[in-house]
Amino acid sequence: MAVQDYIRKRFFPHLWCQGCGHGIVLNSLIRAIEELGIRKNDLVMVSGIGCSSRITGYVDVHTLHTLHGRALAFATGVKMSRPELRVIVPMGDGDALAIGGNHFIHSARRNIDMTALVMNNQIYGMTGGQFSPLSGPGVKATTAPFGNIDHGFDVVKLATAAGASFVARTTTYHVHQMISILKEAISHKGFSVVEIMSQCPTYFGRKNKLGGAVDMLDYFKSHTTAKGSDAHKKDPLMIERGIFVKEDRPEYCSDYDMLVKELQLKGDA
Amino acid sequence: MKHTPKPDMVLKGIFMAKKTLKEIRINRAWCKGCRICVHFCPGQVLECDAQDKAVVQRPQDCTCCMECELRCPDLAIEVIVEHPKEAAHG
Numbered sequence: 319m320a321v322q323d324y325i326r327k328r329f330f331p332h333l334w335c336q337g338c339g340h341g342i343v344l345n346s347l348i349r350a351i352e353e354l355g356i357r358k359n360d361l362v363m364v365s366g367i368g369c370s371s372r373i374t375g376y377v378d379v380h381t382l383h384t385l386h387g388r389a390l391a392f393a394t395g396v397k398m399s400r401p402e403l404r405v406i407v408p409m410g411d412g413d414a415l416a417i418g419g420n421h422f423i424h425s426a427r428r429n430i431d432m433t434a435l436v437m438n439n440q441i442y443g444m445t446g447g448q449f450s451p452l453s454g455p456g457v458k459a460t461t462a463p464f465g466n467i468d469h470g471f472d473v474v475k476l477a478t479a480a481g482a483s484f485v486a487r488t489t490t491y492h493v494h495q496m497i498s499i500l501k502e503a504i505s506h507k508g509f510s511v512v513e514i515m516s517q518c519p520t521y522f523g524r525k526n527k528l529g530g531a532v533d534m535l536d537y538f539k540s541h542t543t544a545k546g547s548d549a550h551k552k553d554p555l556m557i558e559r560g561i562f563v564k565e566d567r568p569e570y571c572s573d574y575d576m577l578v579k580e581l582q583l584k585g586d587a
Numbered sequence: 588m589k590h591t592p593k594p595d596m597v598l599k600g601i602f603m604a605k606k607t608l609k610e611i612r613i614n615r616a617w618c619k620g621c622r623i624c625v626h627f628c629p630g631q632v633l634e635c636d637a638q639d640k641a642v643v644q645r646p647q648d649c650t651c652c653m654e655c656e657l658r659c660p661d662l663a664i665e666v667i668v669e670h671p672k673e674a675a676h677g
Contacts, residue, residue, distance in 0.1 A: 321662070330617050331661060337621030341660025349657070493657040519621075531660075532626040 324348045324358065326378050333372060335443075337531025339490040339516030340370050343408070343437050346493055348377070350500035356404060363406045364393040366418060369444045369518075370410035370437040387418030390425045393432055401571040404504065405432040411452040412442045415471055419451070426480035426509050430570040433503045433510045434482075436473050439518035447521030458525045473513040474562050483508035485563040489515040489538035492559060499561065508569050515542070515557070606651040606668040611643045617663035624655035624664060 325348065334340050351361065361379040365371035367386035374381040380403075384392040393407045414422050414436045425434065441459060442448040449459035454470035477485045484506040488496045496514060503510035517523065517534035528534055543549040545560030611632070620639030630648035633641050633655060641655075641664070649666075656664045 325662065331619065331663075334660065336619040337623060338660055341662065342658055345657065345659060345662055490658075493654075497657075531621045531623055535623060535627070535658075 319352060321345075321348050321352060324351060324378055325376055329376055332376055334369065335518075335520045337517065337519045337534075338369070339439060339514075339518070339531075339534075340373060340437055342490040342493065343370075343435070343496070343514055343516060344373050344376060346496040347373075347406075347408075347435075347500055350497050350504060351379075353497070354501055354504060356504070360402075361404050361406065362393075362396050362400075363408065364389045364396060365408050366410075366413045367444075368410035368413045368442070369439075370408055370516075371413060373408045373437075387413055387416070388421060389413070390418060390421040390432075390434065394425060394428075394430055397430055397432055397571060398574070401431070401575070406435065406504065407432055408435040408437060410442075410450075411436060411438040411440060411473075412448075412450040415451045415473070415476070423476070423480040426477055426482040426511065428570040429481060429483050429508045429567050431507055431509070431572075433500075433506075433512065435500075436511065436513045437516045438473065438513055439516045439522055440470075441518050441522040441525075443518050443521050447525055457522075460521075460525070473511065474558075477511035477513075478563050481509070481567075482511045482563065483565045483567045484510035484561070486511070486561045487513040487515070487557070488559050489535075489542055490517060491535045491538040492542075495559060502561065502564070506564065508565075508567055606670060608646060608649045608651050609667040609669045611646065611649065611655075612665040612667065613641050613643065614661075614663040614665075615640045617661045619661055621660060623658050623660065627654055627658060629654070 358379045363374045364382045365374040366389035374383050382392055389407050393405050397405050438452050440453045442450055447460040449462045449466045452470045453466050457466045474485050474487050484503055486499045488499050503512045517531055519531045523534055542557045542559050545558045550556045550558055618640045620635055624641050625633045632645050632649045634644040636642045651668045653666050656666045
């Protein structure tokens with residue numbers, strides 16, 4: 319199927335701002351799904367609230383647009399009742415790690431088979447540019463006009479520590495890597511977390527004088543490097559990209575299924 | 588050392604004959620003029636016009652790398668390529 323067959327064309331042009339990174343995530347995600355050959359009827363996308371969460375409105379698969387931060391909870395319900403379906407949960411940085419922080423760590427702990435995308439633009443765009451738990455110190459935002467003093471989470475370390483069995487990071491500049499990581503994450507059996515560094519030229523870019531979308535993509539190009547590269551050893555401030563965790567671990571729905579079968583056998587005996 | 592292409596790469600067409608450009612389609616209604624395609628095109632094929640919409644200025648320089656199509660946040664670009672027929676090279 320062509321890329322255009324996976325979108326709801328009637329809602330285009332989309333509502334995201336000029337040069338918004340979330341559009342690039344949508345673009346890559348559709349290509350990953352198309353290359354994997356997943357049938358539209360076998361795929362569910364569940365999102366919460368925010369700029370990023372509007373992505374479910376644009377894909378022509380089964381979609382749920384739910385409560386702020388609660389996308390993973392709804393997705394858990396979908397997956398437990400219909401484990402044969404593939405579930406993708408696109409979230410923003412605030413949605414996933416502030417409002418939905420608890421859902422995030424507990425979904426990772428359970429290792430339930432779904433793909434959580436953290437579209438990290440380091441700011442709350444839809445509500446007017448407030449700082450998020452991924453903004454980091456020194457960042458300027460509507461609610462931090464003199465500079466933020468909060469330290470940010472490292473999504474990769476957080477997801478790894480919480481028990482996610484697939485953890486990766488990429489950016490909207492590195493589209494080829496994004497497509498290949500998304501394909502691996504979607505195919506992985508277990509809880510997959512993919513952090514995608516995305517640009518918000520309207521709020522984050524403007525508040526922090528980073529220029530437009532092109533400048534912000536150039537920044538991703540020059541300030542990130544492949545995991546374990548020499549560039550990172552020379553300059554530890556370079557952000558690493560790539561797959562950090564990929565392990566086979568018992569999956570939640572399979573374990574639940576096994577437990578039910580075991581108890582049924584006992585009941586019959 | 589002679590490079591031996593992997594069988595799956597051959598199937599994907601990476602080592603097959605060079606692709607040629609048929610057409611770059613730009614959906615003007617969807618383009619928001621962010622200039623990502625213009626900036627990252629290795630052949631400087633694209634430009635933005637007076638209405639701030641991407642237009643194809645130098646199609647002859649297009650290498651069909653698809654970077655513009657893949658990076659377009661508005662899903663407004665489609666690069667249509669022509670794969671030369673086997674017979675033409677046989």
